[in-house]
Amino acid sequence: MNRNDRSIVALVMLAHGMVHTYELSIPIFVSIWLTEFDVVNLGLTQVEVTAATLGVVVTAGYGLFGVGALPGGVLVDRIGSRRLISLCLFGMAGSFVLLGLSPNLVVVTLALLCWGAAASVYHPAGLALVSKGVDERGTGFAYHGIAGNVGIGLGPLLTAVLLMFMEWTTVAMLLSLPALAAGAYAMRAEFDENAAVDADTGGSSKADAGVDSLGEFVAESRRMVAGGFVVVFLVVMCSGLYYRGVLTFLPDLLSGLGTFEPVPLASLLPAGLAGALGVTADSGQTLQPERYFYSGLLMVGVLGQYAGGKLTDRLPVEWGLAGSFAVLAVLAVLFLPVVSAGLVPLLAFGAVLGFFLFVIQPFYQATVAEYTPAGTRGLSYGYTYLGVFGVGALGGALAGTILTYATPAALFATLAGIAAAGAGFGLYLARRSGKAAASEVASD
The missing domain is CATH 1.20.1250.20 (MFS general substrate transporter like domains)
Known part of the structure; x- marks a missing residue:
């Protein structure tokens, strides 16, 4: 791979790993929330916290993670992959800061919704960036997938280890730091998003x-x-x-x-x-x-x-x-x-x-x-x-x-x-x- 390829692949590997780190760390927290919270105070009424309640809460965040993929794909063509990936990383960091500050399950729900919205734009943005910017596209997709799987495995492991020594709110705050650093890197990384676009075909991407x-x-x-x-x-x-x-x-x-x-x-x-x-x-x-x-x-x-x-x-x-x-x-x-x-x-x-x-x-x-x-x-x-x-x-x-x-x-x-x-x-x-x-x- 050339220098541009390596710069893009490094970014998407980092971002993809972050997305799945947070995605699969959430079930670790679920078992804690079941004992941490007794009721959800909705003002006019209170709802008992059960597995069903938390299932709805987690589904809201995960659902937005999926639903946002379609508009995310549209945004990629409008503002570019770099900006969306940066927004994704900073948004996920902010979401876990909010999660760490959550005094009740209502704020937990809000934090998960923010995470879902932020994370939803990554896949269309990351895949578009690889398809349009990396000449060795197949290799780029391979490394991209590997990084996602590393995040899937290591995210819950890191969360479990930290929970042995710290409160879950502190762990959530600490987990925001990698995404914050990754977002800063995304803003400073140098690459051409359209390096793999074939100019001879009128500027159409290899993956239009x-x-x-x-x-x-x-x-x-x-x-x-x-x-x-x-x-x-x-x-x-x-x-x-x-x-x-x-x-x-x-x-x-x-x-x-x-x-x-x-x-x-x-x-x-x-x-x-x-x-x-x-x-x-x-x-x-x-x-x-x-x-x-x-x-x-x-x-x-x-x-x-x-x-x-x-x-x-x-x-x-x-x-x-x-x-x-x-x-x-x-x-x-x-x-x-x-x-x-x-x-x-x-x-x-x-x-x-x-x-x-x-x-x-x-x-x-x-x-x-x-x-x-x-x-x-x-x-x-x-x-x-x-x-x-x-x-x-x-x-x-x-x-x-x-x-x-x-x-x-x-x-x-x-x-x-x-x-x-x-x-x-x-x-x-x-x-x-x-x-x-x-x-x-x-x-x-």
Whole structure:
């Protein structure tokens, strides 16, 4: 890569890692908020804080993260990627400062909404920057994806470690600092956003979105629907619902099942180090094993992303989707029996779940490319993020409601049904693709 490529890739790797660091640190805080807050004071009435309540709160922030992707894509063409990425990073930093200052769940909700709005513009801005500014685009996208997965794994781990020694409000404030520094870097980094634009074709990008007006937006959206994108959208929606449904309350769910018991921090540290850190036997500071299980599960996702990317080049993406969803359905059914079997089986199971949660992502990303016109690929991915992060955010509210009014068994049965539906949509696409291929052969 040339100097411009390296400068852009460094920025998008940093920003992508930040976005997912904050995204996946939120479920760590959820288990604390369940005990920290008793009621939500809405003035005229008060609402009890339950898993259902927090599910709605988290869904609001995550939902805005997805819904904002479409207008974010429009803004990229108007003000450029650098400005949007800078605003994203500063906005996320400010959101976590507000989170750290939150005296009640109403302010927590406001902070999460601010985070969702700020983070929502990143993916269209970052992907557009790589597609228009990096000559070695494929390599740029590869590094971009790796950085996102590193943030997915290390964000919750960093949060869990800090929570051993500090209050959650202090941890939230500290977490704002990396995004603040990254925003400052984004403002000062030197690169040409359009270095990969082909001047010989009239200035069109290698990844032109092809939508410049509201009328064209509507027309191209209808064109995608007519081309079968509706089924692809249902696929990504199922992926998002399962993803949020299984992850949002996972740390709290594990802590309540008795598999992981809190470990006094003083028993793990040498006496000298414990004294220096102010950790005593009666301080109440504990290590919460379920948080590290959650972080480890997400780290395995790096391997899943890599394997999924390789497999998209070796088998039809439709069958990859169907198979991955089928495995996720089986894993949902097996979750509670494995939890009861002991720690070692659960650790192995967590690795498999983390792997397949992320192996499916390259398959649906490749499927979007297969089923949409090249000229509206940017719009297509905007709808994709709307499905995964926007509609998919409802998985958090769904999980919270089921855990409040039903049982964990009901939750995982529901998740199995969502995955089974995704497998069915994958099989439908595979059958449709097979018919199209057979028709083409017959016509030849």
